[in-house]
Amino acid sequence: MKILKLPKEKLDLFASVVQQFGELHAPVEQDGKFVFRRLTRWSDARLEYDRTLLPPKKYFLPPRETMFRYRPGEGFLPNTEGLDQRLILFGVHACDVYALNILDRVFAGKFPDPYYQARRKNIGIIGIDCTPDKHCFCRSMRADFVDHGFDLFFYDTGDYYQVLVGTALGDDMVLATGSVFEPEEAADIDDYKRRSWNKRRSFQLDVEIRDLPEIFEMEYQSEIWDDLGGRCLSCGSCSMVCPTCYCYDVVDDVELGSRGGNRTRAWDSCLFANHALVASGENFRGPRASRIKFRFYHKQRGFVAEYGRPSCVGCGRCITACPVSIDVVQVIDRLRRVQDVASR
Amino acid sequence: MGKPTVGIFGLTGCAGDQLVILNCEDQLLDLVALIDIRDFLMASSENRTDCPLDVALVEGAVLTNRDAERLRAIRQRSNLLVALGTCAVWGGVAALDRGADRSQLLEEVYGEAGHGYDSSHAQALREIVRVDLNITGCPIEKEHFLAAIAALLNGDTPVYPSYPVCTECRMQENNCLLMERGLPCCGPVTAAGCGARCPDLRVPCIGCRGPMADANPVSLLEVLEQKGFDRRQAAARLRTFAPEGVA
Amino acid sequence: MLLADEVATHHPVLSDNPYQPHMARIVRIYKMVENNHLFTLRFLEDRLAHSFRHLPGQFIMLSVPGVGEMPISISSSPSRPEVLELCVRRVGRVTNALYRLKTNDVVGVRGPYGNGYPMQEIMGNDILLAAGGLGMAPLRSLLWYALDHRDRFNNITLMYGAKRPEDMLFREELTALVDRTDINCLLTVDADPGGTWKNHVGLLPTLFDHAKIDPLHSYAAVCGPPVVYKFILQRLLDLGFPKNHILMSLERRMKCGVGKCGHCSIGYKYTCLQGPIFTYWDAINLPEMI
Numbered sequence: 040m041k042i043l044k045l046p047k048e049k050l051d052l053f054a055s056v057v058q059q060f061g062e063l064h065a066p067v068e069q070d071g072k073f074v075f076r077r078l079t080r081w082s083d084a085r086l087e088y089d090r091t092l093l094p095p096k097k098y099f100l101p102p103r104e105t106m107f108r109y110r111p112g113e114g115f116l117p118n119t120e121g122l123d124q125r126l127i128l129f130g131v132h133a134c135d136v137y138a139l140n141i142l143d144r145v146f147a148g149k150f151p152d153p154y155y156q157a158r159r160k161n162i163g164i165i166g167i168d169c170t171p172d173k174h175c176f177c178r179s180m181r182a183d184f185v186d187h188g189f190d191l192f193f194y195d196t197g198d199y200y201q202v203l204v205g206t207a208l209g210d211d212m213v214l215a216t217g218s219v220f221e222p223e224e225a226a227d228i229d230d231y232k233r234r235s236w237n238k239r240r241s242f243q244l245d246v247e248i249r250d251l252p253e254i255f256e257m258e259y260q261s262e263i264w265d266d267l268g269g270r271c272l273s274c275g276s277c278s279m280v281c282p283t284c285y286c287y288d289v290v291d292d293v294e295l296g297s298r299g300g301n302r303t304r305a306w307d308s309c310l311f312a313n314h315a316l317v318a319s320g321e322n323f324r325g326p327r328a329s330r331i332k333f334r335f336y337h338k339q340r341g342f343v344a345e346y347g348r349p350s351c352v353g354c355g356r357c358i359t360a361c362p363v364s365i366d367v368v369q370v371i372d373r374l375r376r377v378q379d380v381a382s383r
Numbered sequence: 384m385g386k387p388t389v390g391i392f393g394l395t396g397c398a399g400d401q402l403v404i405l406n407c408e409d410q411l412l413d414l415v416a417l418i419d420i421r422d423f424l425m426a427s428s429e430n431r432t433d434c435p436l437d438v439a440l441v442e443g444a445v446l447t448n449r450d451a452e453r454l455r456a457i458r459q460r461s462n463l464l465v466a467l468g469t470c471a472v473w474g475g476v477a478a479l480d481r482g483a484d485r486s487q488l489l490e491e492v493y494g495e496a497g498h499g500y501d502s503s504h505a506q507a508l509r510e511i512v513r514v515d516l517n518i519t520g521c522p523i524e525k526e527h528f529l530a531a532i533a534a535l536l537n538g539d540t541p542v543y544p545s546y547p548v549c550t551e552c553r554m555q556e557n558n559c560l561l562m563e564r565g566l567p568c569c570g571p572v573t574a575a576g577c578g579a580r581c582p583d584l585r586v587p588c589i590g591c592r593g594p595m596a597d598a599n600p601v602s603l604l605e606v607l608e609q610k611g612f613d614r615r616q617a618a619a620r621l622r623t624f625a626p627e628g629v630a
Numbered sequence: 631m632l633l634a635d636e637v638a639t640h641h642p643v644l645s646d647n648p649y650q651p652h653m654a655r656i657v658r659i660y661k662m663v664e665n666n667h668l669f670t671l672r673f674l675e676d677r678l679a680h681s682f683r684h685l686p687g688q689f690i691m692l693s694v695p696g697v698g699e700m701p702i703s704i705s706s707s708p709s710r711p712e713v714l715e716l717c718v719r720r721v722g723r724v725t726n727a728l729y730r731l732k733t734n735d736v737v738g739v740r741g742p743y744g745n746g747y748p749m750q751e752i753m754g755n756d757i758l759l760a761a762g763g764l765g766m767a768p769l770r771s772l773l774w775y776a777l778d779h780r781d782r783f784n785n786i787t788l789m790y791g792a793k794r795p796e797d798m799l800f801r802e803e804l805t806a807l808v809d810r811t812d813i814n815c816l817l818t819v820d821a822d823p824g825g826t827w828k829n830h831v832g833l834l835p836t837l838f839d840h841a842k843i844d845p846l847h848s849y850a851a852v853c854g855p856p857v858v859y860k861f862i863l864q865r866l867l868d869l870g871f872p873k874n875h876i877l878m879s880l881e882r883r884m885k886c887g888v889g890k891c892g893h894c895s896i897g898y899k900y901t902c903l904q905g906p907i908f909t910y911w912d913a914i915n916l917p918e919m920i
Contacts, residue, residue, distance in 0.1 A: 070585075093553070107649070107650075117650060118643075151648070271599065272598075272603060274570070285890065287886075287892070291693075292534075292541075293539075295532060296417050296536070297533075304885075306554060307893075308546070308550070312597035314883070316883060317882065318722030318724070321881075323882065336897070336898075340898070362571055362603070540723065
């Protein structure tokens with residue numbers, strides 16, 4: 040991969056140039072937390088942030104999206120509004136890029152989702168390295184480093200950013216900025232390694248994900264699920280903030296005085312009581328405990344069977360968003376402990 | 384086929400939901416072109432009080448025998464009955480303490496004269512008659528009313544969110560008032576549909592839309608208790624708009 | 631809002647959109663059983679009507695404009711193309727809306743989706759179709775496919791039970807099969823209060839007494855309410871059917887039909903992609919299956 044370096048004082052210059060590639064969005068502060076938002080000025084950007092309230096998912100699979108407009112006599116007309124808009128997301132963490140790479144697989148396959156794909160094509164991603172906080176466990180989920188899914192990726196090595204060039208678009212951004220990007224030298228590699236080493240050591244959480252499929256297989260009947268079901272509020276917060284939760288609901292509405300209307304999809308959650316409810320009234324996951332169990336199984340077990348890895352990237356958002364402190368790291372630890380018959 | 388006939392009524396309540404209908408200024412002309420409003424005391428002085436109705440929209444809770452009689456009469460003359468607003472759907476604020484001694488309350492408020500008043504504990508419409516559609520909210524959302532009319536005109540019923548306010552609040556990327564600021568937010572147990580209007584303005588949810596179908600108030604109460612709130616007061620807060628808000 | 635005619639036609643959302651419903655006309659509504667009507671649809675576009683191909687056991691997503699979309703299994707056989715027949719039970723909001731429509735009204739259709747029955751595997755073997763009540767709807771596609779390609783299959787047995795004669799789906803066409811020699815068509819009703827029923831009377835499992843079954847060279851397609859699964863599956867196992875030769879058609883909530891929306895997932899599988907036809911072996915190995 041092409042690696043360059045950018046002196047930190049040239050970042051402003053780069054940011055101003057990169058706007059010609061799309062509307063610039065970056066994390067900004069909101070009451071002590073961070074959200075990705077359109078920048079009105081570059082100085083609003085906060086590149087050193089813990090995590091945004093919502094992941095970049097919101098740009099690719101918006102919370103609500105009109106898919107079709109229905110008109111009698113014309114049928115269902117696809118809505119393409121906003122799909123061709125070019126955006127640049129500046130400052131995406133590795134875990135969130137990884138999450139997009141996971142969503143890429145879900146929204147591809149035999150039936151690619153053209154809405155998602157169009158946005159993925161038109162939204163540039165400039166990643167940035169980060170410092171883990173007490174809820175981060177991306178390293179455990181092997182999502183602390185990404186080798187694709189971004190156009191550029193910035194690593195802070197003190198006076199410089201080391202910049203990984205991921206795509207032709209990223210390369211164009213570099214070229215458009217001119218000679219401020221410098222070639223990398225051997226000493227820079229050492230800087231990078233040092234930085235990487237320090238980051239790895241600064242993780243406060245470590246989740247052992249080896250054997251997870253086996254553990255989940257054995258603990259399907261565990262009373263842990265009933266305990267979690269008793270606490271869960273079914274508020275959907277964990278699903279909304281999760282960078283890899285992609286479930287959606289589809290609703291049709293009619294406009295007053297017409298038979299025309301819209302078909303809209305909106306984020307959904309497997310924790311909602313009607314997620315597996317069919318028209319005849321049968322609910323395949325009625326009890327709250329079975330719903331929260333499903334959420335964990337789908338992420339940590341089902342995805343492994345389907346895609347070879349858990350869909351969780353360890354961003355820690357669900358931990359910070361759960362009003363009743365259901366903590367995925369603790370749940371996995373508890374499951375592991377009840378598994379550990381030998382040490383009892 | 385003629386236009387569907389509609390009646391809009393208020394029992395004991397603040398008339399706020401009827402006001403929402405009147406505030407649909409941009410759609411009022413469309414509305415009256417599509418439906419024939421026969422009986423709407425708040426908006427018209429010429430009402431047909433006995434004709435059969437295709438749809439009756441009823442606001443307010445049942446707090447008197449007179450309310451109950453009116454409601455039964457409305458039900459009798461209507462094909463579909465829609466409960467309009469949290470009072471009609473859940474009992475509302477008036478149902479805050481249904482266990483209270485009514486005659487004692489009447490005396491406290493009205494003195495000796497209180498004994499003669501027609502007054503009973505607040506009931507939701509569905510406790511008296513069959514209700515075909517509930518549009519909750521304090522007041523209702525204008526969009527929900529219009530969606531209901533649009534759907535009913537097609538012989539259909541509208542779909543309202545069955546998830547809680549939290550879901551909408553998170554979709555809007557608000558900071559969590561409960562977790563980050565320790566405020567007693569009812570968002571996790573309250574039916575969504577308002578677009579998390581209050582938390583969006585950094586005001587904690589007071590549960591004015593009533594509980595969502597799948598609410599887990601017991602768990603929320605434990606959280607509130609851990610945050611230092613008195614359990615009884617917290618429970619009363621969750622119950623403000625619906626006696627069933629806390630099991 | 632940009633609409634179809636305002637943007638380049640090569641846009642994937644316009645040209646290659648798996649969620650795009652295609653309009654189809656209701657050409658016939660046949661009231662088979664109270665609240666179980668058979669809707670015959672034909673795509674407005676002739677090209678689609680000619681080119682639509684499905685496998686027995688697959689389903690479509692049916693849109694009632696302005697109301698919603700739902701999965702419906704295809705009851706017609708691929709061997710009888712040009713139209714789609716859907717046996718729809720009136721049970722929820724969207725089906726209620728469908729029942730308000732009349733002949734010549736239009737609906738949206740996209741698909742076919744799902745795996746369908748493993749026809750390559752089944753061919754050359756005996757087929758046992760066992761249905762109870764409304765379970766005949768998805769099996770009917772397989773039935774006619776087998777009868778229309780009779781030489782590709784060995785013995786064909788249909789066992790179908792309903793509560794009363796008037797509850798039997800496809801009653802006329804199925805009773806007409808009873809006298810045919812190329813199928814052992816066994817029909818039963820729990821009770822015949824009218825006294826007009828000329829076939830078996832008794833519970834569905836009693837039909838096993840009249841069927842010749844060679845379990846090791848057979849595939850069984852079973853569909854029906856839970857009570858049917860309960861009794862039929864046990865009988866099949868007792869007869870020595872391998873669990874992966876017993877095929878079941880499952881119903882789940884679906885919003886997309888193409889493996890995205892997440893609603894139909896069972897354990898690690900999507901009913902819309904890996905199903906809706908599952909073997910009994912799948913069923914006992916996946917959590918929440920039945």
